[in-house]
């Protein structure tokens with residue numbers, strides 16, 4: 001039995017920071033297993049956050065320069081963590097930071113140069129997990145469902161509440177998954193108006209009341225009518241959602257309260273459409289720590305769907321763990337991207353390997 005010792009790196013769309021998960025991953029009796037030995041998060045400072053946020057507006061030359069320096073920065077963070085904890089690491093598996101995601105144009109771009117990362121950390125690095133799937137006609141996202149299936153297949157639904165919400169489940173014998181729509185991205189956008197990074201536990205949202213007009217407008221967004229597979233992101237948010245929020249004069253509390261109702265209504269519609277029995281819904285991502293959101297979600301789902309929160313390490317580091325798994329599958333030349341999820345022509349073993357120099 002081969003034990004893979006992998007450092008998974010994830011920088012999500014919420015721009016809160018870099019997640020590092022040091023994982024042991026092994027296969028026995030035709031089943032993959034994991035343990036998370038250690039974790040660490042590096043919060044982005046204001047300068048880094050604004051660099052990453054504005055990267056989408058950069059001309060090519062500046063973007064390439066940032067790609068290199070961000071790759072070096074990732075490598076330095078990985079090296080510091082590895083040295084501090086005296087870890088034995090076989091390789092690093094890094095998602096990078098999504099800057100452009102336009103699968104309909106055949107384009108997806110995660111920043112964080114693999115060569116720079118490998119050189120700065122001194123470890124073999126696998127990254128760029130999405131490009132191949134988009135080249136095969138897929139959405140290039142979401143990718144985490146392979147991990148949901150392999151590690152967390154006992155739950156009927158796996159829901160992740162990051163910047164955007166996404167869900168995965170078995171459907172006619174195949175794993176399907178897609179981005180449902182809004183989650184923390186819109187909540188953070190609203191709290192940032194009062195210089196608050198996020199609404200801890202949904203405390204502000206809880207004191208607000210419903211703005212019916214905004215709720216209807218959000219629920220009417222075209223994206224929700226599209227069939228899956230589908231994925232969305234920051235561009236959609238800026239183009240379609242921000243104008244609705246900006247066009248509504250109301251208190252921060254009411255805006256947050258209304259957005260939480262909207263988020264939970266869309267989640268409940270999707271879960272109810274695909275369930276016919278008592279079900280379990282396993283929730284990860286920072287949104288799982290928002291008490292008011294989880295309470296509202298349970299109310300909208302009703303008694304037949306049980307919302308389950310894993311321990312905090314999995315809530316926060318599931319994605320870093322799954323990118324570690326994707327690296328292992330890539331090393332073993334096994335499928336790590338499912339076309340049933342992304343809509344690509346075929347399954348693939350994606351990711352590009354860089355050796356340190």
Ligand SMILES: Nc1ncnc2c1ncn2[C@@H]1O[C@H](COP(=O)(O)OP(=O)(O)OP(=O)(O)O)[C@@H](O)[C@H]1O
Pocket residue numbers: 011012013014015016160161162163164184187188197198199200201202284285286287289290291319
């Ligand atoms: N205690 C908390 N109460 C309320 N919200 C929280 C709490 N902790 C985290 N969050 C929310 O979760 C967000 C971070 O979530 P997460 O780390 O899952 O996002 P991400 O990985 O960046 O996103 P994605 O999965 O879309 O790429 C924070 O920005 C915040 O909005």
Ligand SMILES: CC(=O)N[C@H]1[C@@H]2OC[C@@H](O2)[C@@H](O)[C@@H]1O[C@H](C)C(=O)O
Pocket residue numbers: 012013098101108140141142143144145162163164165166179231232233319
């Ligand atoms: C292109 C991109 O980075 N998409 C992210 C984003 O954040 C959440 C959702 O939109 C999901 O599709 C995906 O991330 C997770 C990690 C995934 O691929 O499963």
